[in-house]
Amino acid sequence: SVVNITRSTTVARRAGDAPQGHVTEGSPFEDFFREFQDRRNDNNRQRQSSALGSGFVISADGFIITNNHVIEGADEIQIEFFSGEELDAKLIGTDPKTDIALLKVEADHPLPFVEFGDSDAARVGDWVVAIGNPLGQGFSVSAGIISARGRALSGTYDDFIQTDAAINRGNSGGPLFNLEGDVIGVNTAILSPSGGSIGIGFSMASAVVTNVVDQLMEFGETRRGWLGVRIQDIDEDLFEGIAGLENTNGALVTDVPDGPAKDGGMEAGDVIVVFDGVDVDDVRGLVTTVGNTRVGKAVDVIVIRNGERETLSVTLGRREDAEQQPVPASAPEPENEDEPKELDGLGVTLSNITDEIREGLKLGADMQGVAVVGVEEGSEAFTKGLRPGDIITEAGQEKVGSVKDIEAKIAESKEGGRKSLLLLIRRQGDPRFMALPLQ
Numbered sequence: 001s002v003v004n005i006t007r008s009t010t011v012a013r014r015a016g017d018a019p020q021g022h023v024t025e026g027s028p029f030e031d032f033f034r035e036f037q038d039r040r041n042d043n044n045r046q047r048q049s050s051a052l053g054s055g056f057v058i059s060a061d062g063f064i065i066t067n068n069h070v071i072e073g074a075d076e077i078q079i080e081f082f083s084g085e086e087l088d089a090k091l092i093g094t095d096p097k098t099d100i101a102l103l104k105v106e107a108d109h110p111l112p113f114v115e116f117g118d119s120d121a122a123r124v125g126d127w128v129v130a131i132g133n134p135l136g137q138g139f140s141v142s143a144g145i146i147s148a149r150g151r152a153l154s155g156t157y158d159d160f161i162q163t164d165a166a167i168n169r170g171n172s173g174g175p176l177f178n179l180e181g182d183v184i185g186v187n188t189a190i191l192s193p194s195g196g197s198i199g200i201g202f203s204m205a206s207a208v209v210t211n212v213v214d215q216l217m218e219f220g221e222t223r224r225g226w227l228g229v230r231i232q233d234i235d236e237d238l239f240e241g242i243a244g245l246e247n248t249n250g251a252l253v254t255d256v257p258d259g260p261a262k263d264g265g266m267e268a269g270d271v272i273v274v275f276d277g278v279d280v281d282d283v284r285g286l287v288t289t290v291g292n293t294r295v296g297k298a299v300d301v302i303v304i305r306n307g308e309r310e311t312l313s314v315t316l317g318r319r320e321d322a323e324q325q326p327v328p329a330s331a332p333e334p335e336n337e338d339e340p341k342e343l344d345g346l347g348v349t350l351s352n353i354t355d356e357i358r359e360g361l362k363l364g365a366d367m368q369g370v371a372v373v374g375v376e377e378g379s380e381a382f383t384k385g386l387r388p389g390d391i392i393t394e395a396g397q398e399k400v401g402s403v404k405d406i407e408a409k410i411a412e413s414k415e416g417g418r419k420s421l422l423l424l425i426r427r428q429g430d431p432r433f434m435a436l437p438l439q
Contacts, residue, residue: 002131003082056174057111059113067099119206134166147163157291162200174187222320225294228257228260241421244304245304260317264301275302299313301314306397351371361389390425392406
């Protein structure tokens with residue numbers, strides 16, 4: 001069921017490319033070698049580039065899984081089976097976000113295939129087997145254990161199994177088996193300063209892959225759920241500044257542009273704690289859960305707002321459609337004007353947004369809030385990340401339009417015994433919550 005994959009790509013050769021071989025520029029032999037090279041390329045100045053990888057059959061009728069980077073840009077894809085049979089493959093669909101591709105071959109007989117296992121049941125220390133085409137050495141088997149679970153490299157939907165089973169170049173797209181013979185991962189990447197295996201390999205968990213493959217089979221593309229919010233994790237400082245939280249679990253909403261969440265009544269400052277019956281631990285968990293939820297489904301979302309739990313009904317959109325649209329910044333209200341003022345004991349100097357500040361920071365005409373014009377180095381505010389040029393649009397989860405508004409919120413927080421004030425800032429248009437220490 002495990003196959004070798006060869007990707008062929010036609011690469012156009014530029015007219016000025018030097019001929020191959022060690023010929024000194026300006027040598028009388030240069031023209032000869034250039035003419036010889038042109039003849040080898042049939043005078044069309046093109047050459048074939050090929051790459052090797054691995055894959056595995058998941059159905060008797062010829063569906064094959066591999067990595068997207070194995071077949072990306074291919075003009076032709078050829079599959080070699082253990083029996084020696086070779087077949088051309090057709091690309092059904094790809095998902096660059098998880099680096100998964102689905103291929104299809106047509107055979108005159110049922111093909112042997114493997115089935116997926118439950119990657120969520122795999123434990124650190126379990127034995128696993130990797131099969132693939134490392135460095136062109138086809139149908140090679142290596143064994144090891146699961147070193148870690150839930151690893152993330154750079155993708156939004158990453159859920160990698162880390163293993164010390166030898167994985168090298170060419171293993172990409174091959175299966176990672178448990179000892180029951182079920183596929184629990186797709187071998188995708190290695191961590192190595194030398195380029196060879198040092199016992200740190202990564203396999204995309206089957207729990208992610210199966211959902212992607214189902215969509216590629218049905219639609220030829222992915223269709224992930226989209227909530228339509230900007231969110232961030234909650235640290236201890238933010239926890240101190242948000243009423244109603246029992247711990248740092250959840251995802252803090254920093255912005256709600258036009259989309260499903262806004263239509264469902266969600267607001268900046270809400271903390272999402274439950275999505276469609278699933279407890280939200282952090283941003284990564286919420287993004288994964290939303291992405292795996294069917295487009296168009298109406299889900300209940302429980303949020304903490306002003307210290308109280310509220311249930312919102314949101315009908316999910318499609319992330320792929322949303323990514324093609326620019327996300328507008330929210331439009332606050334106009335502000336009052338005032339002179340810059342230093343907040344007592346906090347090392348922060350604030351100013352209402354004047355025309356000069358608006359022009360200097362290239363703020364939109366509808367931007368409302370308070371500008372940070374100075375932060376004393378070594379102050380708690382500086383340590384927490386506040387910087388000159390930041391625009392404070394909310395304090396204590398309420399919009400602010402002047403320095404006096406913030407001073408009032410500081411006084412209110414101190415009277416309530418809080419150690420920090422929750423601020424919503426925008427830095428070059430991007431929103432983020434931070435906790436301003438008050439002591």
